[in-house]
């Protein structure tokens with residue numbers, strides 16, 4: 001795969017990855033096999049032992065990666081580099097030297113994933129990335145307001161200066177605080193005093209995620225929740241439509257050959273077959289439902 005980006009200095013961020021050509025959404029930007037990994041929960045001893053087993057040229061390559069403390073030596077340097085560059089890959093944490101050059105943005109334009117089918121990490125563009133734009137991943141979960149993200153990101157030794165940590169912080173915090181509430185409500189599956197005819201929380205989450213520009217994995221999960229909600233409410237026709245959206249998002253974030261796309265396809269097919277068995281055809285959609293669906297293009 002010829003590289004779609006070059007690694008060069010990014011002011012205030014060390015090195016970063018910049019598109020060398022326009023990159024359409026859904027493009028596989030990078031796939032990489034980890035140099036080494038350790039099981040979670042990890043220990044410093046596990047990291048230094050795994051590092052000591054690497055061939056010398058790979059150790060040298062590792063030592064070129066970013067370290068928070070450039071004066072650290074020996075095991076302290078190995079651990080510092082690991083903590084600054086490692087990614088969660090299933091039940092392990094891995095060093096992927098090429099993926100380690102992507103900087104963070106709270107509204108990322110690319111999605112990082114561990115693909116257990118390929119035993120590789122993948123990075124996909126989740127929106128169209130113009131030439132010369134920096135390609136960013138998110139190091140943090142999206143459902144957090146700026147102060148919470150700032151605290152988490154301080155572990156990496158930097159203060160994020162992206163738009164939703166800066167000029168758009170107030171509006172963004174309102175949206176993200178609401179996302180936290182909605183996500184908790186969906187996860188707890190709290191019983192309602194009266195039954196809503198539609199999955200309100202998940203529909204609102206989809207709307208907010210789009211307003212915030214968070215069109216990656218979180219949006220796919222929210223589509224899933226909308227589909228599951230419609231199913232619960234006996235609207236398999238609407239559930240199928242949302243499961244299609246979930247699948248489209250999964251293909252963009254993870255690529256066609258991925259466990260995530262397999263799972264999403266299975267969910268969609270199960271809904272379709274249930275819908276077909278019941279012989280239900282798209283019923284006329286009540287007005288309130290139709291207007292809420294307008295939020296899902």
Ligand SMILES: C[S@@+](CC[C@H](N)C(=O)[O-])C[C@H]1O[C@@H](n2cnc3c(N)ncnc32)[C@H](O)[C@@H]1O
Nearest residue numbers: 013014015066084085100101102103104156158
């Ligand atoms: C995984 S490395 C990313 C590549 C790194 N910039 C390099 O030069 O190799 C993580 C480090 O990059 C820097 N970094 C990443 N995103 C940043 C951002 N949005 N603003 C400032 N520094 C950032 C921080 O120093 C962080 O600890």
